[in-house]
Amino acid sequence: MGKSLRRPILMIPGPTEVPHEVLASVSMPVYPHYGRDWAEIYEETTKLAAQLFNTSGEVIIFPGPGSAALEMGIANLIAPGEKIIVISNGFFGDRIDEIAHHLGCRVVSLKADYGRVVEPRELEETLKIHRDVKGLAVVHNETSTGVKNPIIAYGRIAKEHNLFYIVDAISSYGAVELQVDDWGIDYCVGYAGKALSSVPGIAPVAIGPEVFRFIEDREWKPSSWFLDLTVWKNYMDKWRPIGHPYPSTVPTHSIVGLREALKIALNEGLEKRYERHEKMAAGFRKAVKAMGLEVVAPEEYASPTVTAVRSPEGLSSKIIREMLEKFNVMVSGGLGQLEGKCFRVGHMGLTATPHYIVYTISALARTLKNLGVKVDEYRPIEEFYKHIEK
Secondary structure: OOOOOOOOEEOOOOOOOOOHHHHHHHOOOOOOOOOHHHHHHHHHHHHHHHHHHOOOOEEEEEOOOHHHHHHHHHHHHOOOOOEEEEEEOOHHHHHHHHHHHHOOOEEEEEEOOOOOOOOHHHHHHHHHHOOOEEEEEEEOEEOOOOEEOOHHHHHHHHHHOOOEEEEEOOOOOOOOOOOOOOOOOOEEEOOOOOOOOOOOOOEEEEEOHHHHHHHHHOOOOOOOOOOOHHHHHHHHHHHHHHOOOOOOOOOHHHHHHHHHHHHHHHHHOHHHHHHHHHHHHHHHHHHHHHOOOEEOOOHHHEOOOEEEEEOOOOOHHHHHHHHHHHHOEEOEEOOHHHOOOEEEEEOOHHHOOHHHHHHHHHHHHHHHHHOOOOOOOOHHHHHHHHHHOO
16 A cells, blocks of 8 residues: 555645635546537636636637746747846746747846835836837736736836736736736736636636737747747637637646636625735734744735745745644745745635635744744734734
């Protein structure tokens, strides 16, 4: 007999805990990726996804990781040799920077320290110098630091300068308000397996009409066939009637799970859902501070879905290991500049509830105490409840 494995409680920034309704939907027999029945399911899923994006534009379900969906956006809108501004204040902003470099773009990197934001005036100043920029890309919710970036302000500036605006909403989609049309976002990437609490592996993508007008007229092609939106558009036009508006096989079971997760989010009510995430995250930060720990993000830019916590000197990996081994709670380590200096806790979708957060607070307080840190085990929970019951 092999060693039995305990499945940990996933208090990480994705994948997250998945509701039983979603798990039940993905355990059904697999659908073929075309046909009349499948066409109805796919069409319904994209319409539901569009409601969370708040867009009347096209939504596709990209069969792969969010990073590849972001690469598709840059590859189609910024030609090799053209300029794109990438705003980066964390590991995933740096990743967009890296993707753009790989695609041969001339990247204007606009950076802030981890835990801070690039102020909109800095973007305006940069555009006075670089007048030939074609696009702007930014992470909405920087998962490495727990910072939510001011994408509305960035979007206004992007539109004033006629830039294509690309937003990574991978860890905010389904938990934080998004207004793709009203905020001038041309290309926005969400994700199934984070704040929506569905199974990972697919990314809903909102694509504005300006994008399709642009790719129709451009005189160059991306170097990738699969990531070329003209290829996707061809299949949308040609094969949508048979339920196959994409150029390859797609993971139908994951899309069925996404549909169920979207229904759960919409049935909860988006405003209520956003408020729940804000309240749970703020309560968790209160609890963390009551333990004498410091949060990376300033309160005015704190993420509703993930909190990065600075570790006491030399204890980061020990905290992560102890919480998993003693309490069966999985949290994540720091990334980039914060590697070995912090741990990250996801509170998104199903885990943005007292049931999960109170146990995580208790496990963290006891872990710190076991590691020799002086902690009042009860005050953090009192602070959490005091905040959420206001």
